[in-house]
Amino acid sequence: MAATNPSTRAPTISPERRSAIERLMVDYVHAIDEGEYERWPQFFTEDGRYQVTGRDNHARGWVAGMLLCDNRDMMVDRIYSLRQVNVWEPHTYRHVIGPTQVLEAGMEGCSPADRFTAKTQTNYLCVRTMHDGEQKLFSTGRYLDEIVFEGPAGAETPMLRSRLVIADSNRIDTLLVIPL
Amino acid sequence: MAQAIGVRPVSELIRWPTDDLSRIPLHIYGDPEIYAWEQDRIFRGPTWNFLSLECEIPKPNDYVLTKVGDTPVIVVRTAEGGINALVNRCTHKGSVLCYDSRGEGKRTFVCPYHAWSFDQSGELRGIAFEKGVGGLGGMPEGFDKSKHALTRLRVEVIEGLVFGTFSEATPPLEQYLGEPMVAHIRRTIRGRKMQIIGRYNHIMPNNWKLYIENSRDTHHPSLLHAFFATFKLNRLSAEGGIRHDPANWHHLVFAKRLTDQGHEEYSPGKLRTMKSDFGLNDPSLIAQWMEFDDNITNALQSIMPGFVLQQILNSVGTRQIITRGTGECELIWTVVSFEEDTPEQRAIRIKQSNLVGPHGYISMEDGAIGGFVQQGIKGDRDKQAVVEMGGLTADGQPTRATETSVRGFYKAYRELMGN
Known part of the structure; x- marks a missing residue:
């Protein structure tokens, strides 16, 4: 997938769609940072894909990333496990995201039933705060997203069909249980 | 004496509380002088x-x-x-x-x-x-x-795994590993050509020995890891066992998930880790194919000092410990597929990468638990850990309800450290 070098001509996207994508980006990180983890799968389409990987893994084509979910059910399982099953020291995230760059945008096909899709990338920085107050820069990187507008005409909502989180560092401190 | 310059002799630094292997003095997890000796006598000593x-x-x-x-x-x-x-x-x-x-x-x-x-x-x-x-x-x-x-x-x-030793005194690799360890490495890799599918650099907030102990601790999986217990992936009531090399330095623990007969301890409500209400919306995560004729579905092989060969369902990979001072270490996980894998088999291995690594449904807790121990022992460096389950020795045992392999690590540790 094209990554960092979109053509110099900006893809055509309406201000309404652009601002809907920006709302999605902001809402996503607020849901996670405020501990509303059950909302996390809802940002994705049913067949949505989520994966965290390291920059080096990504560059080398090593595909077995972290927290690899290839449908929404797997995301629901992850959140149930986070809540009820796994043992981890309580902590929260705070994401700061940069502006979203639209790499590609347009109708997926040519028929009226086709949907508007966009490929975007957004930088993030994530600080982890432990229950005792210790804070640490946990991860920085970028979201490489495929977004599809779903729903009835006139009231379409952007959903993540794929979010690839490319962390700059391949190191994870202690564990990765909350999605980035 | 290459590394341990300017530190006191080991005999002054470590006092083992008992003559047997059942007690571990807690200060060995935080002492920089002992750490210097470990670099010298273990990592640069007669080990592969x-x-x-x-x-x-x-x-x-x-x-x-x-x-x-x-x-x-x-x-x-x-x-x-x-x-x-x-x-x-x-x-x-x-x-x-x-x-x-x-x-x-x-x-x-x-x-x-x-x-x-x-x-x-x-x-x-x-x-x-x-x-x-x-x-x-x-x-x-x-x-x-x-x-x-x-x-x-x-x-x-051996089988595409490259080992090195600093010491002229280390016996040849296969002799060092011993026949049961060599046989299991050959069984797991089987001459197949490896292709790396992922690598995770897992920083653990604990002394390196605590992770190695954990990798050899055969009775914690179904007690700490609810995922293992709930899905009957690795319970003590399944057929399994422990094999050692003749010197009891290295160890292999294995389980056959399909032989699980159940045990009263796993009844609902008895253990935190048995979640009767936990089901997977997408059970494809733990679908596996029987890759090995011996029907072993879970095998961890821990080679002294810091290497683990892993098979969890169809997730095959290596773990390498890197020391990072007394209170931190790095575990490098590398997961592989094989050139002869079908696309479906490769996809299963990729999906099962969810079980291992710092994000692993199972192994994320191994990242946390070493830190819990490191925190817990801070004020009690004069105390000791008790590793007495299954007796006082480090021999192979036909059960996993034992700490014999942890004692095996300390048998090797003491022999190498010279006290």
Whole structure:
């Protein structure tokens, strides 16, 4: 997938769609940072894909990333496990995201039933705060997203069909249980 | 005595509370002097240390960087196709020679500082301005370059796993591993050509020994890891066991998930880890194919000092411990597929990467638990850990409700440390 070098001509996207994508980006990180983890799968389409990987893994084509979910059910399982099953020291995230760059945008096909899709990338920085107050820069990187507008005409909502989180560092401190 | 300079003798530093192997003094997890001895006697002592996978340096003149304990090491495929391992330290001032984690076409290693150059065997071949300038300066007449080679490790390879040792006293690799360990490595890799599918660098907030103990702790999986217990992936009521090498240094623990007969301890409500209300919306995560004729579905092989070969369902991979001071370590997870895998088999391995690594449904808790111990023992360095389940010795046992393999680690540890 094209990554960092979109053509110099900006893809055509309406201000309404652009601002809907920006709302999605902001809402996503607020849901996670405020501990509303059950909302996390809802940002994705049913067949949505989520994966965290390291920059080096990504560059080398090593595909077995972290927290690899290839449908929404797997995301629901992850959140149930986070809540009820796994043992981890309580902590929260705070994401700061940069502006979203639209790499590609347009109708997926040519028929009226086709949907508007966009490929975007957004930088993030994530600080982890432990229950005792210790804070640490946990991860920085970028979201490489495929977004599809779903729903009835006139009231379409952007959903993540794929979010690839490319962390700059391949190191994870202690564990990765909350999605980035 | 290479590393442990300026520290007290081991005999003054470690007092084992008992003559048997059932007690571990807690201060060994936080003492910098003991750590210095460990570098010397364990990592640079008569042990074989995992260096890399052979598939990471497929072509002549490819190299990768790794570490043995704290020591940086270059692993290079020679022009002739062999594998050499050299300490990544210029013999002039001590700078690392290579600072990029991997590369190709490397016939000589030239120090970035003053351009001393070494060949793939570690021999010092050139010194910039060796003869000085205009007859002035330069190295003295009698300077003998052959006395300033890089430190070179002995290297042996088994089934694509590259090991190195600093010591001339280490027995040949297969003898060091012992027949049961060699047999299981061959059973797991089976001559298949590995392809890396992912790597995770897992920083653990604990002393390296706590992770190695954990990898050998055969009765914690279904008690700590609810995922294992709930899905009957690795419960003590399944057929399984422990195999050791003749010296009880290395260990293999295995389970056959389909033989689980159940046990009263796993009744609803008795253990935190038995979640009767937890089901997977997408059970494809734990779908597996029977890859091995022995029907073993879970096998961890821990090789002294810091290497683990893993098979969890169809997730096959290696774990390499890197020391990072007394209170932290790094575990490098590498998960692989094999060239002969079908696309479906490869996809299963990729999906099962969710079970392992710092994010793993199971292994994330191993990242947390070592830190819990490291926190818990801070104020009680004079106390000791009790490892008495299954007795006081380190022999192989036909049950996993035992700590025999943890005692095995300390048997090897004490033999190497010399007390």
